[in-house]
Amino acid sequence: MAALRVLELYSGIGGMHQALKESCVCAEVVAAVDVNTLANEVYKHNFPSTPLWAKTIEGITLKEFDRLSFDMILMSPPCQPFTRTGLQGDVSDPRTKSFLYVLDILPRLQKLPKYLLLENVKGFESSSARNELLRTLETCGFKYQEFLLSPTCLGIPNSRLRYFLIAKLHQEPFFFHVPGQLETAEEMVRKHTQDNDPSIQMIKDFLEEENEEMSQYFLAPKSLVRYAFLLDIVKPTCRRSTCFTKGYGHYVEGTGSVLQTAVDIQLESVFKHIENLTEEGKLMKLSTLKLRYFTPREIANLHGFPPEFGFPDKVSIKQCYRLLGNSLNVHVVAKLISILLG
Numbered sequence: 001m002a003a004l005r006v007l008e009l010y011s012g013i014g015g016m017h018q019a020l021k022e023s024c025v026c027a028e029v030v031a032a033v034d035v036n037t038l039a040n041e042v043y044k045h046n047f048p049s050t051p052l053w054a055k056t057i058e059g060i061t062l063k064e065f066d067r068l069s070f071d072m073i074l075m076s077p078p079c080q081p082f083t084r085t086g087l088q089g090d091v092s093d094p095r096t097k098s099f100l101y102v103l104d105i106l107p108r109l110q111k112l113p114k115y116l117l118l119e120n121v122k123g124f125e126s127s128s129a130r131n132e133l134l135r136t137l138e139t140c141g142f143k144y145q146e147f148l149l150s151p152t153c154l155g156i157p158n159s160r161l162r163y164f165l166i167a168k169l170h171q172e173p174f175f176f177h178v179p180g181q182l183e184t185a186e187e188m189v190r191k192h193t194q195d196n197d198p199s200i201q202m203i204k205d206f207l208e209e210e211n212e213e214m215s216q217y218f219l220a221p222k223s224l225v226r227y228a229f230l231l232d233i234v235k236p237t238c239r240r241s242t243c244f245t246k247g248y249g250h251y252v253e254g255t256g257s258v259l260q261t262a263v264d265i266q267l268e269s270v271f272k273h274i275e276n277l278t279e280e281g282k283l284m285k286l287s288t289l290k291l292r293y294f295t296p297r298e299i300a301n302l303h304g305f306p307p308e309f310g311f312p313d314k315v316s317i318k319q320c321y322r323l324l325g326n327s328l329n330v331h332v333v334a335k336l337i338s339i340l341l342g
């Protein structure tokens, strides 16, 4: 059987490529496209034989797309125009331009791809960009299914609620099509984000061994005292963690959980009456928790990247956090690829 020719748009560090590999589909990424130099370095490090186009998507001509003769598109367009915390510029945000260009190109291709998978943030489902996407897919004769999914649905202790769309050309509707699928999935996510659900693995399964190098990940005293009440603290035995974003390790609030490595200390006892203490007293108490950031490797583990996936030496820890924060959960996408091709 001839390998499926896959076009990976907005390829970043290659989360989609990794998921394609995991799905065991007989496929070849014929081109990966991204403008981010650093992300491209990581991509090349891990997928050296894949043609990587370090250029803007809107700079690729119809002819060039046609020449690739691809059967499948995997893509994660920039999500800032659709995030709840962002300005929600949607189609008027300049960062959506390249995606609208893809939608414009799609019906004009000599040969339509048979399959398409798109990932974006929660919020995309109510955007005009999504309406444009559905309109284009319907015009071209695709059947599609949308999802809001988080890795917790697969028993992974990390929340990362994302919008997914899978589409198939000229086929029967997917058999799992359920009206209101998006809401159903959201409820499931809420249920799975509790800390006592035994169907979810413990954080400890994703951790590196503690060693001297870990010292660089411990929270600085200033952050500890200033942001103690904003931290989401998890123990290795917890079955949850919050979404790791690109600001992790740099900004504290809402960027991802931190790990309590002193497992015998009761969190409640540390925080009890802490507000009455002096700065020094607060620091003394908080330090007993031995809080540290998750390492990039640990976040990669939670995202489903295999041990052999790596970062070139020149990529700093902060840069790793940024790139991983922009990436996706490999296991979730691998499952969707299997369903799509199933």
Ligand SMILES: C[S@@+](CC[C@H](N)C(=O)[O-])C[C@H]1O[C@@H](n2cnc3c(N)ncnc32)[C@H](O)[C@@H]1O
Residues within 6 Å of the ligand: 010, 011, 012, 013, 014, 015, 016, 033, 034, 035, 036, 039, 055, 056, 057, 058, 076, 077, 078, 079, 098, 323, 326, 327, 328
């Ligand atoms: C959400 S991230 C995708 C992450 C990717 N799936 C991964 O696993 O790392 C979006 C990516 O799109 C790239 N990008 C944004 N606008 C682009 C454009 N106009 N042309 C090409 N790449 C673009 C960014 O550099 C970024 O790496």
